[in-house]
Amino acid sequence: MIEEVTLTIDDVLVKAVKGISVLDAAVKSGICIPHLCHVPFLSDIGACRLCIVENVNNGKAKITTSCTLRVQEGMVIRANSEKVLKLRKNIAELLVAHAPNSRAIQDIAVRCGLKEVRYPFHNANCVLCGRCVRYCSEMWQGNAIGFVGRGKDRHVEYPFGKRPDTCKKCNSCVLYCPMSVTPCGEVMKTGEEHLCGKCDSQMAMAEKIPGACVWCETGKSFQCARYA
Amino acid sequence: MNSTNLETILEGRRSQPHQLIEVLQDVQDVYGYIPKDVMGIVAKELGVPLMEVFRVAKFYKAFTLKPRGKNVITICTGTACHVRGSQLLIDQVQGQLRLKPGDTTKDGLFTVECVNCVGACALGPVVVQNGSYSNHMTPGKLRRAIDKVQGKKKEESPHA
Structure with a gap:
C-alpha cells in the first residue's frame, strides 16, 4: 500500500508518495526548482545547493536543500519566495564564476535570473557536484x-x-x-570568461508575462539533449 | 613478518566495513604509514571498495601514505607559537636537514611536520619529537636535538 502525504509547496496543495524528496514532489507537480547535482535514480547529497527551499515550521522558515528533505504530512514549503530566489541567484553566481565553461551551469545561472557576475572567474573544470x-x-x-x-x-x-x-x-x-x-559559443579561454546569457531573451519574456513557461523542461535541470 | 602483523590486525574484523578507520589506525601504528598494497588487502578483507579506503586515508590528516622517518619532529605553527618564532624553527630544520615540512630525509631518519596547534600555547614555541613535548624551543636547542639523534655530538663543537 503506497502511503500518500499532502504538503503545501508555494501555496499549492501537493500530494506525494511518502518517502520521496520535496524536490521530486515539486518537479512532479510542475513547480520549478532549479537543481544541478540531483539525478532522479541516484541518492541525493545536496552538493550544489541550488535546490534550496524554505521549510516553514511553526512560523519559522528554515532554508534547506529540497533534494535531501523528505516529504511529511502538512509540510509548508516556499520554493520561490523572494529570499530563496535571492540566495539561489547568489549560489548560481558562485557556480558560474567557478566553472563558466559549461552550458549546463550557464543555463542555470540565466534561469536563476543572473545578469552579471561579481566574482572573479576561475575556469575550473569541476564543481564537485x-x-x-x-x-x-x-x-x-x-x-x-x-x-x-x-x-x-x-x-x-x-x-x-x-x-x-x-x-x-x-x-x-x-x-x-x-x-x-x-x-553555446566556443570554449572560453582563461581571462575571457563571461556570463553567456544568449538565452536571456527567453527569460525576459518570462519576466514580462508572469506564468509563461520558458521551456526549461521541469525536471531536467539543464537544457541539454541528455536526461540530466 | 609483515603479513602476520596484518593478520593480527584484521583478525575478528573481516567483512566489517565500519571497522575501517580502526584498522587503518592499527596499520599506521605498525608500519608507521599506510602502504599502498596494504590498503588493497584491507579493502578486500573488510569488503570496502578500494576507493573508499583511499578516500578515508586521504581525508584524515592522521593517516600518512608516505613512509615516515624514524624520528618525527612536529613543529607547532599555531598563532601563539608563530608569534613566538616557530618560523625560525622551521628555517633551522630546513637548513639543517634540507627538507620541507611534510617531507622525510633520504636516510629515513627524520620526518618534519607542521601542525596548527598542539594545545600548549603557554609553552610555545612547542616542538614534539616522537611524542615528547619540548617547550620554549629555540633554533639552537632544536639543532642540538637533531645533532644528538644524528650522532655527531661533539665532533663539530665550534659550530658556526
Whole structure:
C-alpha cells in the first residue's frame, strides 16, 4: 500500500508518495526548482545547493536543500519566495564564476535570473557536484572514482591516480558531468570568461508575462539533449 | 613478518566495513604509514571498495601514505607559537636537514611536520619529537636535538 502525504509547496496543495524528496514532489507537480547535482535514480547529497527551499515550521522558515528533505504530512514549503530566489541567484553566481565553461551551469545561472557576475572567474573544470561519483558507485557498483582530499583540495580522483580494474569503461562519469556540456559559443579561454546569457531573451519574456513557461523542461535541470 | 602483523590486525574484523578507520589506525601504528598494497588487502578483507579506503586515508590528516622517518619532529605553527618564532624553527630544520615540512630525509631518519596547534600555547614555541613535548624551543636547542639523534655530538663543537 503506497502511503500518500499532502504538503503545501508555494501555496499549492501537493500530494506525494511518502518517502520521496520535496524536490521530486515539486518537479512532479510542475513547480520549478532549479537543481544541478540531483539525478532522479541516484541518492541525493545536496552538493550544489541550488535546490534550496524554505521549510516553514511553526512560523519559522528554515532554508534547506529540497533534494535531501523528505516529504511529511502538512509540510509548508516556499520554493520561490523572494529570499530563496535571492540566495539561489547568489549560489548560481558562485557556480558560474567557478566553472563558466559549461552550458549546463550557464543555463542555470540565466534561469536563476543572473545578469552579471561579481566574482572573479576561475575556469575550473569541476564543481564537485558528485554526479559522476554517485553514478559510478550506485549504478555500476564500480567505485572507480571518488572524492579525495578535503576543503579546497577536494577533487575527484581514481584510487592512487590510476584507473582501477573495477572501472567498466562505461563513460557514464563523462556523460553525467555538467562540465561535458560545452557552452553555446566556443570554449572560453582563461581571462575571457563571461556570463553567456544568449538565452536571456527567453527569460525576459518570462519576466514580462508572469506564468509563461520558458521551456526549461521541469525536471531536467539543464537544457541539454541528455536526461540530466 | 609483515603479513602476520596484518593478520593480527584484521583478525575478528573481516567483512566489517565500519571497522575501517580502526584498522587503518592499527596499520599506521605498525608500519608507521599506510602502504599502498596494504590498503588493497584491507579493502578486500573488510569488503570496502578500494576507493573508499583511499578516500578515508586521504581525508584524515592522521593517516600518512608516505613512509615516515624514524624520528618525527612536529613543529607547532599555531598563532601563539608563530608569534613566538616557530618560523625560525622551521628555517633551522630546513637548513639543517634540507627538507620541507611534510617531507622525510633520504636516510629515513627524520620526518618534519607542521601542525596548527598542539594545545600548549603557554609553552610555545612547542616542538614534539616522537611524542615528547619540548617547550620554549629555540633554533639552537632544536639543532642540538637533531645533532644528538644524528650522532655527531661533539665532533663539530665550534659550530658556526
